[in-house]
Amino acid sequence: MATVAASPTYTASATPQRSRLMSWLTTTDHKVIGTLYLHTSLFFFVLGGLEALLIRWQLMRPNSVVLTADQYNQLFTMHGTTMVFLAIMPLSAAFFNYLIPLQIGARDVAFPRLNAFSYWIFLLGGVFITLPIFFWVAPDGGWFGYAPLSGRTYSPGPNMDFWVLGLQILGISSLAASFNFATTIINMRAPGMNLMRMPMFTWMSFVTQFLIILSFPVITIALVFLQFDRFFGTTFYQISAGADPLLWQHLFWIFGHPEVYILILPAFGLVSEVLPTNSRKPLFGYPVMAYSGILIGFLGFGVWAHHMFAVGMGPIADTVFGLTTMLIAIPTGVKIFNWIFTMWGGSIRFTAAMKFAIALIAMFVIGGISGITHASPPSDLQQTDTYYIVAHFHYVLFGGAILGIFAGIYHYFPKMYGRTMNETLGTWHFWLNFIAMNLTFFPMHFAGMLGMPRRIYTYDAGQGWELFNMMSTMGAFLLAPATLIFIYNFFRSKKHGEPCGPNPWDAPTLEWSIPSPPPEYNFAKIPMVTSRYPLWDLTHPERTAEIPHTQTGWTEATQQTGEHDMAPMHIETETRTAKELGIPMPSSTIKPFFVALGIVLMFSGLLFLPKGMKVPAFALMFGGTAMWVGYLYAWLTTPLEDHH
Amino acid sequence: MSQDNAHAEHYHPTWKEYKWVALILFLITVVEVWVYYIPELVASKAFVPGLLIMSAVKFAIVVMYYMHLKYDHKLFRSLFVGPLLVAILTLLGLLFLFSKIAIRLSGGG
Amino acid sequence: MSASADAAHGHHYTTTGLDNRKIAIWAFIGSECMLFASLISTYLIYKGKSLVGPFPHTPWTDPSSGKVFPAILNIPVTSASTFVLLMSSLAMVLALSAVENRGKPLPPGAGAWDKALTSSKLWLWMTCLLGAGFLAFQAYEFTSFVHEGLTIRRNLFGSSFFTLTGFHGAHVTAGVIWLGSLLAIDYKRGLQPSDALAVDLAALYWHFVDVVWIAIFTLLYLIPG
Amino acid sequence: MVIAVTLLVLAACSGGDYPNSTFLPTTDNNRDATDLWNRMMFWGTIVFVIVEAILLYTIIKYRRRPGGPEPEHVHGNTLMEITWTLAPALILVFIAVPTVRTIFRSQAAAPANAVQIEVIGHQWWWEFRYPEYGFTTANEIYMPHGRPVNFALRTADVLHSFWIPALAGKRDLISNRTNYLWFTPDSTGEAAFNGSCNEYCGASHANMKFRAFTVSAEDFDTWARHQAANAIFPPPVDTAAAPATVRPASNAIGMAQAVPAAQAAPTTVQAPTTPWQFPREKVPPHVLPQTPIPASVSIADAAIAAGDAQRGFTTYSRSACIGCHKIRGNPSSMGILGPDLTHVGSRFTIASGLFPNDAKHLAHWIKNARAMKPGSLMQTLGKGEHDPIMNITVQAGGLTDEQIADITAYLLSLK
Numbered sequence A: 001m002a003t004v005a006a007s008p009t010y011t012a013s014a015t016p017q018r019s020r021l022m023s024w025l026t027t028t029d030h031k032v033i034g035t036l037y038l039h040t041s042l043f044f045f046v047l048g049g050l051e052a053l054l055i056r057w058q059l060m061r062p063n064s065v066v067l068t069a070d071q072y073n074q075l076f077t078m079h080g081t082t083m084v085f086l087a088i089m090p091l092s093a094a095f096f097n098y099l100i101p102l103q104i105g106a107r108d109v110a111f112p113r114l115n116a117f118s119y120w121i122f123l124l125g126g127v128f129i130t131l132p133i134f135f136w137v138a139p140d141g142g143w144f145g146y147a148p149l150s151g152r153t154y155s156p157g158p159n160m161d162f163w164v165l166g167l168q169i170l171g172i173s174s175l176a177a178s179f180n181f182a183t184t185i186i187n188m189r190a191p192g193m194n195l196m197r198m199p200m201f202t203w204m205s206f207v208t209q210f211l212i213i214l215s216f217p218v219i220t221i222a223l224v225f226l227q228f229d230r231f232f233g234t235t236f237y238q239i240s241a242g243a244d245p246l247l248w249q250h251l252f253w254i255f256g257h258p259e260v261y262i263l264i265l266p267a268f269g270l271v272s273e274v275l276p277t278n279s280r281k282p283l284f285g286y287p288v289m290a291y292s293g294i295l296i297g298f299l300g301f302g303v304w305a306h307h308m309f310a311v312g313m314g315p316i317a318d319t320v321f322g323l324t325t326m327l328i329a330i331p332t333g334v335k336i337f338n339w340i341f342t343m344w345g346g347s348i349r350f351t352a353a354m355k356f357a358i359a360l361i362a363m364f365v366i367g368g369i370s371g372i373t374h375a376s377p378p379s380d381l382q383q384t385d386t387y388y389i390v391a392h393f394h395y396v397l398f399g400g401a402i403l404g405i406f407a408g409i410y411h412y413f414p415k416m417y418g419r420t421m422n423e424t425l426g427t428w429h430f431w432l433n434f435i436a437m438n439l440t441f442f443p444m445h446f447a448g449m450l451g452m453p454r455r456i457y458t459y460d461a462g463q464g465w466e467l468f469n470m471m472s473t474m475g476a477f478l479l480a481p482a483t484l485i486f487i488y489n490f491f492r493s494k495k496h497g498e499p500c501g502p503n504p505w506d507a508p509t510l511e512w513s514i515p516s517p518p519p520e521y522n523f524a525k526i527p528m529v530t531s532r533y534p535l536w537d538l539t540h541p542e543r544t545a546e547i548p549h550t551q552t553g554w555t556e557a558t559q560q561t562g563e564h565d566m567a568p569m570h571i572e573t574e575t576r577t578a579k580e581l582g583i584p585m586p587s588s589t590i591k592p593f594f595v596a597l598g599i600v601l602m603f604s605g606l607l608f609l610p611k612g613m614k615v616p617a618f619a620l621m622f623g624g625t626a627m628w629v630g631y632l633y634a635w636l637t638t639p640l641e642d643h644h
Numbered sequence B: 001m002s003q004d005n006a007h008a009e010h011y012h013p014t015w016k017e018y019k020w021v022a023l024i025l026f027l028i029t030v031v032e033v034w035v036y037y038i039p040e041l042v043a044s045k046a047f048v049p050g051l052l053i054m055s056a057v058k059f060a061i062v063v064m065y066y067m068h069l070k071y072d073h074k075l076f077r078s079l080f081v082g083p084l085l086v087a088i089l090t091l092l093g094l095l096f097l098f099s100k101i102a103i104r105l106s107g108g109g
Numbered sequence C: 001m002s003a004s005a006d007a008a009h010g011h012h013y014t015t016t017g018l019d020n021r022k023i024a025i026w027a028f029i030g031s032e033c034m035l036f037a038s039l040i041s042t043y044l045i046y047k048g049k050s051l052v053g054p055f056p057h058t059p060w061t062d063p064s065s066g067k068v069f070p071a072i073l074n075i076p077v078t079s080a081s082t083f084v085l086l087m088s089s090l091a092m093v094l095a096l097s098a099v100e101n102r103g104k105p106l107p108p109g110a111g112a113w114d115k116a117l118t119s120s121k122l123w124l125w126m127t128c129l130l131g132a133g134f135l136a137f138q139a140y141e142f143t144s145f146v147h148e149g150l151t152i153r154r155n156l157f158g159s160s161f162f163t164l165t166g167f168h169g170a171h172v173t174a175g176v177i178w179l180g181s182l183l184a185i186d187y188k189r190g191l192q193p194s195d196a197l198a199v200d201l202a203a204l205y206w207h208f209v210d211v212v213w214i215a216i217f218t219l220l221y222l223i224p225g
Numbered sequence D: 001m002v003i004a005v006t007l008l009v010l011a012a013c014s015g016g017d018y019p020n021s022t023f024l025p026t027t028d029n030n031r032d033a034t035d036l037w038n039r040m041m042f043w044g045t046i047v048f049v050i051v052e053a054i055l056l057y058t059i060i061k062y063r064r065r066p067g068g069p070e071p072e073h074v075h076g077n078t079l080m081e082i083t084w085t086l087a088p089a090l091i092l093v094f095i096a097v098p099t100v101r102t103i104f105r106s107q108a109a110a111p112a113n114a115v116q117i118e119v120i121g122h123q124w125w126w127e128f129r130y131p132e133y134g135f136t137t138a139n140e141i142y143m144p145h146g147r148p149v150n151f152a153l154r155t156a157d158v159l160h161s162f163w164i165p166a167l168a169g170k171r172d173l174i175s176n177r178t179n180y181l182w183f184t185p186d187s188t189g190e191a192a193f194n195g196s197c198n199e200y201c202g203a204s205h206a207n208m209k210f211r212a213f214t215v216s217a218e219d220f221d222t223w224a225r226h227q228a229a230n231a232i233f234p235p236p237v238d239t240a241a242a243p244a245t246v247r248p249a250s251n252a253i254g255m256a257q258a259v260p261a262a263q264a265a266p267t268t269v270q271a272p273t274t275p276w277q278f279p280r281e282k283v284p285p286h287v288l289p290q291t292p293i294p295a296s297v298s299i300a301d302a303a304i305a306a307g308d309a310q311r312g313f314t315t316y317s318r319s320a321c322i323g324c325h326k327i328r329g330n331p332s333s334m335g336i337l338g339p340d341l342t343h344v345g346s347r348f349t350i351a352s353g354l355f356p357n358d359a360k361h362l363a364h365w366i367k368n369a370r371a372m373k374p375g376s377l378m379q380t381l382g383k384g385e386h387d388p389i390m391n392i393t394v395q396a397g398g399l400t401d402e403q404i405a406d407i408t409a410y411l412l413s414l415k
């Protein structure tokens, strides 16, 4: 099947001699940044998972005393925050970084240094918000931090300060990255790659960037208000001043609902790459897949208040938001059916990636259907803030986003490291994970509908919830070994995995036409794209015969006369370095790191204000500001590439 | 170079247009402030819609001429108009949700 | 049509033929729409909900002290500052046009005004000064409000008003700094038509900030209620 | 999946094991919600079965076999795509229509004959007021069977959410707003239910529970009239088990006090009222909390047993308690920060459903409320006890075990 003989793996030779750490701190290579994202977010995933294990341990039996109420409240807040902002979003970002330029035939992202900045500020923000859990002073207001509980009056300690500032910092990272990737996808596609030829992962990432661009400013403002309330005594959420707590809720969920699609769409994109490749068939209904992604994203801005059916918005608002929410089932259903019919009539190869992708379809449907049951407000009033909701969102988040990301990791690992991951271990990981996740999250439906509220650190015996909680805890503790198998496989395969060629899965898209791992410049000659599955056009023309091909790619491209580093679609075998080929590469720089550090220091200064410690507060704020402004100027006045 | 091309293709307004735009902006602003000082007008039903329309016109001409969206690549138009629409709809949605209509209809009491 | 000219500035092949930075700034402006929509929504939602005065359009008597607080907003001053900001936009387009047309011969019979139109320094200075003028008005407005008893902590109106207009003011400040940097380059080596894009980016940002003010001026200042 | 289905059947059938099930046909509200749920489950199951069946069939049928044929390379089929756009849309119509109808029905104004109950959420307990009867109680609600009940929901601090899963959907308590929820418990008979707070509200969110009882209209009236009366102390016979007897009004320590007009009971002569409580023998086990007492708080059983109500009355009336609690009929006890204790002896639970209301738990509670309930706003009062929030040890002014036992006896006598 993998027809291409193992090509010599590319090894960068002429990189200047720097220490490993220094080369990371200064890198502007989207692939290195992608792997940095990958490792960091896997670390945070395990951390969030450990927090979940403590939660489950406490809930295993009624009236148990493993954790105190305060500890528990910090744990579930940090579990939610970590998983959403520090695990899944950056795991997606890892793929944006690694894959988007490769899939569209670009040498890098539009703004390589901004890209490095996004990573560093994510890392520093992640550390900032995570550190306090080790001292039990972590945020404890829930991942959506409802006011007025999150305000200074009811949360006087530093806990929520970390949350407000931490999310603000992480928001900068996401926004910076989204402008970068949106621009990259609009403007850096190889000649001939029009929108209808973009790989589906790139498509879904494209939609995701716009969701970020439009939703993050809203939470930024919501957080600015909270930050001002907490540090400067403004009245936005101050009940005694007549404030309306629903302001926070609306602003949060205007961000929060698009956020859940930010979490799922990249995973949908990954699955849309894995399924056709392993079925040896083109994606069924490609245009509709793209449009449905756009539609999901767009509708996602009109449903936010379905998280607020219990707040008493009135029947009209309930009706409107209930119905718009239900509508989302239609484009999502289209995706589900198109995936299934991609496999229908195919020749399915069950790689580990494929298993995870298929499981995503199976599991996401469960979460989607329970989602529809909360879209009906009178019914949701019996469900909201119970474990039934917890079941819903873990089916879509774990059964959707995480399974999709696992599929993506197994599938793209060979591209990143030139070796495949061990399939036997992958199969073990898959089955254990699959069984354990259902054991963990399915019983939560019952606990919820039988009256168990969420976010409770303890519950009384005899309420009919013991069995379900015991099952969930067993499941969670099975997820740990499953995850450990994966981690072991991941790190072992980097060194000892089966070496593979550029295209071990016989996949159809551009990223597979270059060596694994790709050289620093990605493409020695930028390919000219004439169809949606350019590689299959070369190797299996019969598979794409039915897909419309036009020659516009050619014509557009041939107009670019003189662009001598372009060539017709081909398989890259080049192993020389960028320097040898005369390809200008962005030079590495430490400046983005220091800009990020300056911003984080500036925010940290605020932490000292409520304690009245003005000196360290202002020192940090001014020092941090000076640092980031200075380095930003230096960055903007240095050209991207050094020599010409 | 490609983007010089793109630039060259596009008509750029000059002082002639700019001064008219500035004049219109100035006049609309004068009218806006002027009506604010006429109590009968302020009391009339047309006051708020009138002001909104006037400022929308100002908004539009600045965007079209000064930000040369009218002449620029159509990509920019979608990059701006799309988010602007989402923003306006969100704003209207919020105003409705916090308005007396929404609350009065909530019944229950 | 060759990539050779000056590859250093990223003039590689691009899909649309446009510069990355211009796409990014428009995406950024789209994002800012949501930012200001959130701020403006909040102001409007909280309009009339403050428990204590001062209020924007109506006087208020403190029931405990009997002290009367006048309506806080000062329309004449703000109209003037609005005018200043609008004119700065005019100066900005002229600056851009001067940079774009640098080096083109003046038509025969061109007068002093036509010559003035070619001076990017003049128009950048104008823009900066008018922007700074706007900020001065705002500083005056803020201090006088504080003197009249409206602080950011005073009531919902104070919090949402100062935060919204303060955010706008911060944007203007950033714009002035940006334009100042361009001016510095202009003095150092003269802005050339090849720098038009850099000026255009600043201009787009500047006009957007102006446009936001157009909305704020109407929604906050002119519509009472 | 097999386990899941078995469980589903289990859950649906045996209401008894699942006292907080949301599927009980107890009220109009809940029947509507369950009806919607059933429709959605019906369609949801169909969708689920169809999708998973096609999926399974596909992956089995089209798995790669050695020497198998190259797949047929269809890349789309407009007819099919239209089908799976329209079919879900149609299903959604079947869900949406009854949804909208139920929304407007359940959010209409409450029927005029509804019993009014005001609910005020506090960190972390519930205040209940019956404006028509003019009294305030805490953590336990009584409702007449068969009559609509209209709850007006407010909060004193952060957001909370009011939920009795077996009776109706929940509603949030939003600061600076009043919400409403009404339903008619018409198919419950004489029954007891658990309720909870469902909006995360801080440290003891998990411990913010309450109890709800539906009783006959006559019993409700008896209960309410007694609750409206002032506390009667000393009780006529003996403190331990106050029998339901009629007592002369002269026993009441009835002094004029600052209660709202509607609430002010006659000050001098008080109509005799019968203490009435939901019949203890009918209280199902799940309503009686089983929370263990934390090891850090202890007080000897013998000491508790030696408590004397009369002494307790005196001690209580002079200690910190009165700053936070109100006992109508005890003129010195006028606080409003904590639950109304006028008839605290008639309640089944204390501390918002966290502990059963008996001498042992009450004594421990008074000794160190904050060790018993994380974050509780009631201070630690026992002498020598450690207050986990202030991080101090109570010394001067702290209550001794004897004093605590006395107060306990006093409070329990307030039937």
Ligand code: HEA
Residues within 6 Å of the ligand: A260, A261, A263, A264, A306, A307, A325, A326, A328, A329, A330, A332, A333, A334, A336, A364, A365, A367, A368, A369, A370, A371, A372, A374, A375, A376, A380, A383, A384, A385, A389, A392, A393, A396, A397, A400, A401, D044, D047, D051, D087, D088, D089, D091, D092
């Ligand atoms: C990956 C993230 C993700 C995704 C994709 C979704 C998808 C959906 N969600 Fe979910 N949701 C969350 C994450 C997500 N959600 C989270 C994290 C919360 C809780 C936040 C918190 O409170 O902490 C939440 C909460 C939540 C609520 C609030 C519940 C409450 O608190 O009371 C609601 C209410 O409407 C809801 C609905 C939906 C719907 C209708 C979809 C739809 O998009 C699903 C559509 C999919 C399908 C329906 C399946 C496939 C379709 C077919 C096979 C076609 C045929 C189907 C039918 C006709 C039914 N979700």
Ligand code: HEA
Residues within 6 Å of the ligand: A045, A046, A048, A049, A050, A052, A053, A055, A056, A076, A077, A079, A080, A081, A083, A084, A088, A142, A143, A144, A390, A394, A397, A398, A401, A402, A440, A454, A455, A456, A457, A472, A476, A479, A480, A481, A483, A484, A487
């Ligand atoms: C992307 C999102 C995501 C993911 C993947 C998960 C994964 C898990 N979640 Fe999460 N969860 C949320 C998002 C997510 N959750 C959110 C948003 C909330 C709401 C928070 C709030 O209410 O504010 C929530 C809340 C939540 C609750 C409710 C808490 C409450 O309301 O009181 C529970 C309870 O069981 C839970 C459990 C779990 C479990 C068992 C997993 C498991 O799947 C975890 C599996 C992972 C592991 C088990 C890690 C493996 C560990 C190792 C490999 C370490 C081994 C090493 C050593 C021993 C050294 N979650």
Ligand code: CUA
Residues within 6 Å of the ligand: D121, D122, D124, D159, D160, D161, D197, D198, D199, D200, D201, D202, D204, D205, D206, D208
């Ligand atoms: Cu009150 Cu949770």
Ligand SMILES: [Cu+2]
Residues within 6 Å of the ligand: A256, A257, A260, A303, A304, A306, A307
């Ligand atoms: Cu949602």
